[in-house]
Amino acid sequence: MNKPHKQIIEGSIKVTFWGVHGTLTVPGQKTLRYGGNTPCVSLQFPGDTLVILDGGSGIKELSNHLLSEGRVITKATILISHPHWDHINGLPFFAPLYPRGNTFNIWGPANSGISMRKLIAGQMDGVYFPINIKEFGARISFRDLGEEQFAIDAITIRTMFLNHPGQCLGYRLNYGGRSICYVTDNEMYPESNRLYSKTYINKLADFVADTDVLITDCTYTDEEYEEKIGWGHSSVKQVVELADRARVKILYLYHHDLDQTDDDIDDKLKVAQALLEKRGSSTICIAPKEGEFFDV
Secondary structure (H helix, E strand, O other): OOHHHHHHHHOOOEEEEEEOEOOOOOOOHHHOOOOOOOOEEEEEEOOOEEEEEOOOOOHHHHHHHHHHHOOOOOOEEEEOOOOOHHHHOOHHHOHHHOOOOOEEEEEEOOEOOEOHHHHHHHOOOOOOOOOOHHHOOOEEEEEEOOOOEEEEOOEEEEEEEOOOOOOOEEEEEEEOOEEEEEEOOOOOOOOOOOOOOHHHHHHHHHHHOOOOEEEEEOOEOHHHHOOOOOOOOOEHHHHHHHHHHOOOOEEEEEOEOOOOOHHHHHHHHHHHHHHHHHOOOOOEEEOOOOOOEEEO
């Protein structure tokens, strides 16, 4: 049975990772297995509804995939976590935005009073990119999001502001009794730090509680994090503790530091799995590779 039929019959959600590194694209010999693109994840729902999480350089790989299928995109939403470059710099290269007939929502948080539309248009103003946003031929709806709940077809989506410089949103998508949480670019702080907030940790744990999938920022090893507290990212031990406490079914380690190699990511995965085993946790931990997909 091929994948589209499987999705129709079983109602599964196809989760595909197109970029798993953070901060900067890192092509080369040291990132051949996991890939060097920055954040982008696609969620293909039954009924041909497509949701794309972030528009980093990985969205170009998704673009190539969609073009190879020759699809007209009629129900697609791009949810932006925040407008730091590694999360939006692939959008100008996302070919489905240019032909007439395609329809997209591009939704995410405004920052410093600048709307999502202006944030996306700003990197295509002729100074930073030669093609203006007016060249997009697709029908596009921009929307500024805060902490709220809304629906796309049968998908219910909740948002939460994360602890990261600027306005950054986490997303929880619920569909057919299953849920997927996308929490990237987020810092939880050690309890010894004056910026630690038990209230925030409790709120975050409630937000991802009992989710089937948690895709989350695991930028640093625990040793690296000691030198980078305040940079807006998480470490292995922190995400393990969150996933175990929130009874997450599958934890996906995501948004790796630009200086980390494939072997470094392997090591983070081993540490995370060992910590979960030590805690007696039922959470499964995976470090997804670029192009890898999972049915939920």
